[in-house]
Amino acid sequence: MWDHEIRAMASTHAVIAASVFMATVVPAVFVQGFSVYGTHLLWLYSVSGTVTAVSVAVFWLLGITPPTKKHTLGYKLSRLFRSCLYFFLSCLFFHTVVVLYGAPLIESALETFSLAVLLTSLTTLRCLCVLGPNVQAWIRVFSRHGAMSVWDTCLQITVTCTVVGAWVGAFPLPLDWDRPWQVWPVSCSLGAMIGFLTGLVAAPAWIHYHRKQLTYKCK
């Protein structure tokens, strides 16, 4: 039914996944001693930056972003500004949640905030790309039976996978194995990343297999 969309989605996701791979591999050429554990923050920034850039580019090219009503430059700028604001607020939100979960408040604030940035670029950014800076739409999509298009369902799946991945990533933290990936926030960010990649694969697959059952009511 939505063969076209599914194909577009799969290729988009392939591009994003490839960009994540590149963001992990390429810096190793330029930076001495780059590794996912050792220079974890660097990896985090590289991945978040790449994912941000690639998603914005891909979704803009595909034109999934809801069409703006006005075409004035001022309106576009205000939208851009609101998007940036939401991005920042979402970073703060994730940071607060992680601290409430028990991350140290002051000691490793930078690491925590980096994790928040990663989570934002994996989840909120996608919302911004697909839905625009429109909180009402966000609430609609994330309430039960709220999806109104294939892209909404896809968004639900990837965001859930990412968040659950980060959540699961916290499990090994109390173990006393003293492994490099148990250092805060390595396991959580890795979990989020793995969850995100799983989401990228799972979303088109799930939609493909359920394409007969999927029905969306229009606005």
Added chain:
Amino acid sequence: MKVRSSVFASFILIFEVVGIALFLRGFFPVPVKSSFSSKSKLSDLPAEPLTGSSPNSSRLPHPLFKRVVIMLVDALREDFVFGSSGRMYMPYTRHVVERGSAHSFVAKARPPTVTMPRIKALTTGSIPGFIDVVMNLNSPALLEDNLIWQAKTAGKRIVFYGDDTWVRLFPKHFMEYDGTTSFFVSDYTEVDNNVTRHLDSTLKRDDWDILILHYLGLDHIGHISGPHSSLIQPKLLEMDDILKKIHSALISKEAEGSLPYLLVLCGDHGMSETGSHGGSSEPEVNTPLVLISPAFKRKVGMEKPGVVEQVDLTPTLALGLGLPISQNSVGRVIPGVLEETSLRDQLRFLHLNGHQLSCLLKDSMPNYEKEAGFEQFRVAEKAHGNWMKLYLEGNTSEVLSNMGKKVLKQYLEALAAMSSALSKQLGKYDMYSMIAGMVFVFQLLLILLLAMPEALSGAAAVDLPVLSALLSLPFYLLCLLLASVHVLVCTSAESSCYFCSLSWGLVFTAVAFSSAMFCILVSMATRRFPLGPKIHSKSPLRSSGSEWSLSELDVLLLAGTIGHTLSLASSSFVEEEHQTWYFLLSTLCLAVFQDVCRKYFREQRSPVEEEEEHILPSKDCHPSAHPKAEICSEKWLALATPPFTLACCRLLRSLNQTGVQWAHLPDVGHWLNSSEHKMVLSLLTAFCLVLIYLLVQRRCSWVSKVALALGLLGVYSYRAAVGNVLFPWQHSGHTMSKGTVEARFVYVFVLGILFTGTKDLLRSQIITADVKLKSRGLWEIYSGLVLLVSLLFRAHNLPVLCGCLLIQTLMAQFIWKKLHYDAAQTTIMHYWFGQAFFYFQGNSNNIATVDISVGFIGLESYVEAPAIFLTALNTYAGPLLWACHLVCYLSSERDRSPVAVGHGCYCLALLRSVPAAAYIVLVTVLRYHLFIWSVFSPKLLYESMHLLLTAGVCLFFNTMEQNHSSSRS
């Protein structure tokens, strides 16, 4: 037979407690003990073996030492003396070890490496079992045969200075003593000065034979700042100076012709890298043992110290002083000490030690003859007899001494074998009892699970086919089968078994009970199975469950419960269990938050950025957004509750660092307790008490309100009297008292409130069937409990109580009621909160965090029953308060769902039995795990205690529901 869910659940829990008790009895090895309760006597000693003629002498050889000074430094680690930094820490001791006439060893302490069991081990020579520690937190007098008793009976005069555990263990044994309490861990100078101040005068005198000094300062430093702190070196230098002082005093006193002295430097246990102790890691177990005496050969250089068991000191000291070895000692004499005596005496000493060990072996093992060590000892004894014969005949040839050396070697081998056999006996599990206990628990758990659809149905009654089970043929066959298995196991069992030693009547009851349970189980299963899909819909969350759909919250609750149970298999997760609960609780709050958002935003989507705004615990509401301000404020309050709860929990968890890995991190509790922040602590305490009053008084009668207010005032004045907080109009200068009067004052009000509550409850039941009166009575009982807990909690823990009440109030008002959570969901949430609060108050799965000082509040001296009650109440305050709140909440919700109480009770029973049953299986599987004694066993005790408490709470539920039904009818 139809029974109500609550009755059913309580019954199951009570029987589970019995099953677990049986399991525990099998799991914790009973210490090796001689069957005679008497003590070794000089007259019982065996004669020197001699073949042929009649035994000639049964006297002991001459004692080796005249005076013994034992200097025990608490938590003295092996590397503090023998390590690379030992030369810097204890220069004189190192010098003596390297150049003087001394023997040095690394003495291995057995876990649990806690002071009291170590003292027992050092004096009795036995290895106190884990259960000993728990049973003897109060340390009453040591009744077992021990070195101190033997010395006193032999007329030795003993002087003791140091930790007052000794004084309590050996009352009236010391000629002179001064006990120091290790109550204030933050003090590490005064405790040691208290010991040292007596030293000069005592060393000058001649009227003592044994001097025991127990220094606590080092241990306290370890607890405060760990083994690498800057405080360690000065403390060890101080200890070194004291050793030097004692040594030079002993040298100067030494007279020609008399027996030499012996100076022993030892530690009771070491300390881990974080400064704590109790476990079985290398630095905790290895302690130095330095024996200094002119009787020993002078050393020429540093040798690597040999490894001995800590208990080996006991027979060595006993023989050195010419005393009989205490009966239950499993140690073997340290051969190095005897080196300089004649061969005859050496053999005699070894023979005595061997005889004592073989006697103990005979008592503790049914098939002792098969033991290799016993056989070796027999052979050695015979050879010894032959040697004696030759010796007495006046033979002095080379052959004799060679033969003697051979006998000596045989003896040593026999001693080692017997000692290790005895120690191994301690690690043996009584598998039969364990399995029997496990089978009971699992049968009960399965019945509980199978009854789920009925127990959570609208009728809340379970149909148990008891009669048909009892009259069926399989029941009798099973009885016969189990009884025959029992007979078979017990007759073929090699080691002693508790379940076999029970009387036949009890065993038969157990067998009949077990087979009846099995029959009931089978008939319930067959009844359930034909229904097919019904068996799958046994989620505790969907009682009516026509369709099987779970919300995210249900998934979380189920997954959390199962996940937590599985996590108990890992020692790290057991050590850090609080992290699991905090994590689950945070997730729960977020899930609830999502539910709330959904409820309030589905209809009307307000364009405000809700999420960002409400993560901060801001409770101000937007006025004028809606015409109905009340609904609006309620909405915002409901929205603010979960984030507020989250923030609250985050604050509370930073109050007490618990667990193992991060326990050393500074926390708010330490900060509050330091003396310069006393003012802050006082203000906080006052604020918390006021808040507690405000939160609790709402639903009380005026009598209780007054009593509560006075009681909370009493709590403050108690804390002021003990010296935790400042009293506004009382200037310092008062000495610290125990605050007995103040505490008793509070107890009076607690009893008063409980009495009013009970009276209201009874009145509501008997005279007027008034629901309001009843819920007031329940609440009053609850507030009495809160008052008692506020007295028992340390001052810095009062915010935990406050947070508990605050969260309960908010959640009950805005979440549970408004979102229509059913009884099962509410119960699981209460249980999770209760678990998290257990850890918020600073508990952990380690016995060491149990605050025993609570047992002394309001008591002049130690009284067992109230002390145990108060300690248990204080430890489990969190889960208890939440369970009580659950009763109050569910019975106030009765008009909405009349069976809520029954459902709650059932869910609570299920929630508690699942981890308990899973845990005993895990412990059985992991019984040879390295951390079994240090991590898993304490947790097992915590689990069992919690199960017992839950059984009590369920009984309380039961009475509540009974009241309902009778008041309704």
